[in-house]
Amino acid sequence: MFENLKIGILGGGQLGAMLLRYAIDFGLDVAVMDKSTYSPCARYSASFTCGDPMSFDDVVRFGKELDIVTIEKEAVNIDGLRRLRDMGVKVYPSPETLEIIQDKYVQKEFLKEHNIPVAMGWLVADRQELMSHADKLPVVLKKCTQGYDGKGVLMLRTVEDLSTAFDEPCVLEEIVDVKQEISVIVSRNESGVIECYDPVLMIFDKQRMLLDFQICPAGLDEETAIRVCSLATRVAEAVDLTGIMAVEMFIAGNGKIYVNELAPRPHNSGHHTIEAAKTSQFEQQLRVILGLPMGSAQTVSASVMMNILEPAAHRKHAITEALKTILCTNDVHLHWYGKKGGMEGRKMGHITITDIQREEAISKSVIIKHLLKESYA
Numbered sequence: 039m040f041e042n043l044k045i046g047i048l049g050g051g052q053l054g055a056m057l058l059r060y061a062i063d064f065g066l067d068v069a070v071m072d073k074s075t076y077s078p079c080a081r082y083s084a085s086f087t088c089g090d091p092m093s094f095d096d097v098v099r100f101g102k103e104l105d106i107v108t109i110e111k112e113a114v115n116i117d118g119l120r121r122l123r124d125m126g127v128k129v130y131p132s133p134e135t136l137e138i139i140q141d142k143y144v145q146k147e148f149l150k151e152h153n154i155p156v157a158m159g160w161l162v163a164d165r166q167e168l169m170s171h172a173d174k175l176p177v178v179l180k181k182c183t184q185g186y187d188g189k190g191v192l193m194l195r196t197v198e199d200l201s202t203a204f205d206e207p208c209v210l211e212e213i214v215d216v217k218q219e220i221s222v223i224v225s226r227n228e229s230g231v232i233e234c235y236d237p238v239l240m241i242f243d244k245q246r247m248l249l250d251f252q253i254c255p256a257g258l259d260e261e262t263a264i265r266v267c268s269l270a271t272r273v274a275e276a277v278d279l280t281g282i283m284a285v286e287m288f289i290a291g292n293g294k295i296y297v298n299e300l301a302p303r304p305h306n307s308g309h310h311t312i313e314a315a316k317t318s319q320f321e322q323q324l325r326v327i328l329g330l331p332m333g334s335a336q337t338v339s340a341s342v343m344m345n346i347l348e349p350a351a352h353r354k355h356a357i358t359e360a361l362k363t364i365l366c367t368n369d370v371h372l373h374w375y376g377k378k379g380g381m382e383g384r385k386m387g388h389i390t391i392t393d394i395q396r397e398e399a400i401s402k403s404v405i406i407k408h409l410l411k412e413s414y415a
C-alpha cells in the first residue's frame with residue numbers, strides 16, 4: 039500500500055522511536071535525522087542520518103528525496119521545511135504552524151489575537167531589561183526558545199532572582215494560581231476534521247519541576263472537560279494544525295482556564311494513548327500524514343503514566359530489581375527508551391498503568407512510585 043512512499047522524521051528521540059513502532063504496522067519505510075547517533079531511533083531506523091534538525095542545509099539534504107516529512111520535536115529549521123515544501127515534499131505540521139509555536143512570545147501573542155486565554159506576558163530582550171520589571175515580582179520567566187521539561191523556566195521572587203536569571207530573550211509571565219495542570223491531545227486532518235483525546239491531569243513535583251503522575255481521565259467535572267476540549271479544538275483550528283498536538287493548560291483556583299503551551303507533535307502527555315485509547319497518538323499522526331481516516335480517540339481504560347529517570351550509577355541495579363517487582367502487577371506496561379549512558383535525572387523510560395477503574399489505577403501507581411522512590415534513595 040505504501041511501499042513506494044518515503045517518509046522522514048526530524049528528531050530521533052523516544053517519541054520518534056514510538057512513531058517508528060506504528061510505522062512498522064503500516065509497512066512504512068521511515069528515515070530519521072538526529073544530531074546524535076546514540077538517539078533511540080538510530081537503532082531502529084535502517085535509514086538513519088546524522089544531522090542537525092535546526093540546520094537549513096541538513097534539513098533540505100535529508101528531506102529532498104522524501105515524499106513526506108514530519109517531526110518528533112519542534113526545534114527544527116523552518117526555512118528548510120519551507121524549501122522542502124517548495125520542492126514538492128509534504129510537510130506536517132506546516133512550517134507556518136511551527137513558526138507560531140517555536141517562540142513562546144510569538145505563540146502567546148498569536149493565541150491572544152485569537153481570543154484564546156493565556157497568562158499575561160511581556161517580552162524581555164535580556165537581563166538588563168528584566169531588571170526594569172522588578173515591580174511585577176513575583177513572576178515566571180521563560181526562555182522564548184529551546185526550553186523543555188521546565189529547563190527554560192524560572193520562578194522569580196526577589197530582585198536578587200532577577201539579577202541571576204536568564205540573559206536572553208524571554209517571556210516574563212504573571213504567576214497563575216494553578217489548581218490543576220491539564221493536557222489535551224488533539225489531532226486534525228487536512229480537511230479540518232478533529233479528534234480530541236480525553237484530558238490528562240499532570241501532577242508535578244513542584245520542587246524539582248518534574249512530572250510525578252499523569253492521570254487519564256483527568257477527573258474533571260463534565261462542564262470543565264467540555265471547556266478544555268473545546269479550547270484545544272479552537273487552538274488546533276487557529277494554528278491550522280495538520281497532525282497531532284498537545285495543548286497544555288492551567289485551571290486556576292477561580293475556574294479560569296489558560297492555555298500554557300502547545301506542542302504540534304506526539305507528546306509525553308499522550309504516552310498513555312498507546313494502551314489506554316482506541317488509537318494511539320502515534321498511529322493517529324501517521325493516519326493524518328498519510329491521508330487515511332483518523333482513528334477514534336476514545337479512552338478504553340483509565341491510566342496513570344510515570345517517567346523513569348536515570349538514577350545515580352550505583353542505584354542502577356536497584357532500579358532494575360524494582361522494575362522486576364513492579365512488572366508483577368497486572369496491567370503495568372514498561373517502555374524503555376534504550377538511551378545509552380544517560381545523565382542522572384534524564385528520562386530513560388516510562389510506565390503506564392491501566393485499569394478499568396480510575397481509582398484502582400491510581401492506587402497501583404502510588405505503590406509503584408513508592409517502590410521506585412526507595413530504589414533511587
Ligand code: ADP
Pocket residue numbers: 157178180185186187188189190191211212213214215216219242247286298299
Ligand atoms: P516547559 O516548556 O519547560 O515544560 P512550562 O511553560 O510548561 O515549561 O512551565 C513549566 C512548569 O512551570 C509548568 O508545568 C507549571 O507548573 C509552571 N508554570 C509555568 N508557567 C506558570 C505560570 N504562569 N504560573 C504558575 N506556574 C507556571
